[in-house]
Amino acid sequence: MKSDVALSPSDFRDTLPTADASGGRRWLYPRETTGRFTRWRTVVAVVLLVALFAGPFVWIDGHPLFLFNILERRFIFFGVPFWPQDFYLVAFGLIAFIVFVALFTVVYGRVWCGWACPQTIFMEMVFRKIEGWIEGDYNARKRLDASPWTTEKVVKKGLKHGVFFLISFAISNTFLAYIIGRDQWLTLITDNPAQHLAGLATIVVFTCVFYLVFAWLREIVCTTICPYGRLQGVLLDKNSLIVAYDYIRGEPRGKRVKNEEVRGKSLRADQPSLFAPTAPKGDCIDCKLCAQVCPMGIDIRNGTQLECINCTACIDVCDSVMDKIERPRGLIRIDSQANIEQGKPFRFTARILAYSGVLLVLLGVIGYLLVSRPVVDVTVLRAPGQLFQRETGGQVSNLYLVEVVNKTYRTLPIRFRLNRVDARLRFVQPLASVPAGELTKGMFFIDLPEKTIRQNSTPLRIDVLAGNEVVDQIETTFLGPVK
Template sequence: MDDHFRETLYTIDTKGRRKWVYAHLVAGKFIKSRAVVAYLLMALYLLMPWISINGKQGVLLNIYERRFIFFGLELWATDTIFLFLTLGFFAITLFFVTAMLGRLWCGWACPETVFLEFLFRPIERLIEGPPAKRIRLDQQPWNFEKIFKKGLKHLLCAAFAWVLASTALAYFIGREPLLAMMEGSPLDHLGPFVMTLILMGVMGFQFGWFREQFCTVLCPYARFQSVMMDQDSLVIGYDPGRGEPRGKAARGAKEPDNGDCIDCGLCVRVCPTGIDIRNGLQLECVACAACVDACNSIMDKMGWARGLIRYDTENRLQGRTTHFLRPRLFVYATLLVLYLSAFGYFLSVRQPDDLEVVRATKETPFTIAENVITNHFTMRLSNKSDRPMNFKLAPAADPRFEVVLPLTETVVMPGKIQELPLFVRFGRGVLDHGKGALDITVSRDGAPDRVLKAKLLGPNE
């Protein structure tokens, strides 16, 4: 097996210049299955901001207001435990899926693959034609045909990029604000408008020019796989025991000493990253199975069995036994169960409100005037439910402290936060070594009373 391929990238020539990949379109069961998955994922991405679940946007990631909604579950900035558990769950899921199924994510569900292979590249094929015509078009001087085709392609791609960018914006600012902004002038909403243009520019650069270079040069997942995969992970591989030595053959007949590979090169021409899968497992392989469909079509024409290139494990490709149940999979599965259990537990004990007393910002811890010490706090009442909440506030009756609170009863609307100023005044010598606390009882309909502590500070005397 030729091993020189490991010294350089397929898409870079000996002088360091990029070699453009003109991937051929191939028919087969895997490309059809990937298309179904890709268009379902696109539909999910485009529709989730517009779907209402329990009266809320399907998915909302409002970083500015620190509100996050996932399929009816609304999380706030104070729900950091759920963020930790979610990130941990997805990380362990990545390890588990990669250890078992290899880079199936890359070829089937990664946004780079989904949008490039099933949205932008089909537009390119529709307008510019198959690879031979695209090569000829790129090499010819600028004329009416080239200007028209390139212009139309970029116009259509820009239109779809606008839809994708606007949808991304809906995830972060909400669908109603987005629609309201679209009805007005871009100058009235310059920030979101500029962000949309930036996203369109990034997509134009990525899907129009950088393309497979992201997978082979920038994406860290390709590097992670080296430590997450083993000899029993699912990969796309070439069976050298069956295919070698290579040689040309007529349908149904071949030289006795030759393998099944007729060295047609179709597996290379259909690869979106330009690699030769016959050289073995490579960093650039995204497990898209285009080479599998291509090789199977040749095997069908030759009248031979399919599977010369196939989804398999390295152990099985080398004639060894595959061990599906492995210690690392048990470890990953156990961690996933623990993360899910912890998520369910914290969700079950999660309060629909969030109450806290914090010291007022941009002020000194306390002030002294005429031997009277004043502490300034902010009471923050957060309603994380979908119904109004009536709060009653009752500071402890302590003759040592004078409490100034503008409201002792208030209604907080769903998804809102109300802040109330709180002043506590007391004389010198009241606190023990300059520290103390005032209890504030908070009552809410249908919930047990809770006691908040305002931590008082004063001179240490």
């Protein structure tokens, strides 16, 4: 049932939470929170941080679990190697990921931002924790920033930023290890620095970037730099699950006094409210703790906002307040706007089903392409600038270039077979095997008797065999003279 409870226009914000009246930067000092969602977020953050830092150093059967070597165009996902020839798989994967993000946002809002985004995890679970340990709670941090430069302030600020820089250095090294691999990274940091100036300069640059992000930019990354936050305006609807304030139950808000009636029921039917009936009020006591714990500086009571990252800190602090005043939890909760306004429970809409269908099709296509992906990828091209050559014995030859990519972790014997019995294939240099996980190049001639050539361009098929198994088939053409 729709309620006539509404918020006054004066309750809504008309300024940026990170800007002061003059348009300058307003520094945020979020309070620490405790509660069930905070505990679960901490567990998720620890798992993801361990996975992130361990990723480039976990090897299986002598090979890394992850590698994103952009320079050499080598990629390994969960131990499976990918080459530039597999780019179509990456394209399908990116499309599926975008659809998944859209679907997930339509249904669950910005859970990624608050629970799994590296920016949020490092900022809230690492850098802010360290800041609190060194400078104190949110009030102490405010006083320290407002105070003149004393010995205590210099020591605390210097220690904090020194630790920030060291953590940024560790993050930079980890990301570099993902790119160049564990062994090359170890060589980089243990060898003579003069031999690796480019790599060391890269580490310094990325260390400075990470330090700037977490020591200064902070929430600006989410509101200004990252485009995902702005997408939620077109992805969310009234059926999406979001962190929402139940204004129907909470309004009108105000401080509680004795002998005052509370709208709604008390926590238990057999337990009367602490306040006797006089003037009815909502459950919100306007303590403003939900705004004080928000890492983005917003007041969730103003509704869904661009800055909200669904971190659920406001839910935990509001639940603790409801417990103290003996009111039911959930004044701020994960719910849909439709359920708050009209009491409609969550349901699968046509849009959600459409996104799900597209996602399942894409996942099916990716699965099929992964299963059917050949273990050897062969590219054959006619040598540029070459037509044909007449050889002795009435033979005509064409020169070809070949590239063979071994996508496995074992050396593969390789041989080539033509589909014509009168054709002969001869390599300039022998090519009998391809090393594991490497690209091998070669050149070969194909000879055909001139008397059998009936057209300028004769189609040929080259079978590529690994052992006795045909792993690839190449269609090419043979140029020859026609009388």
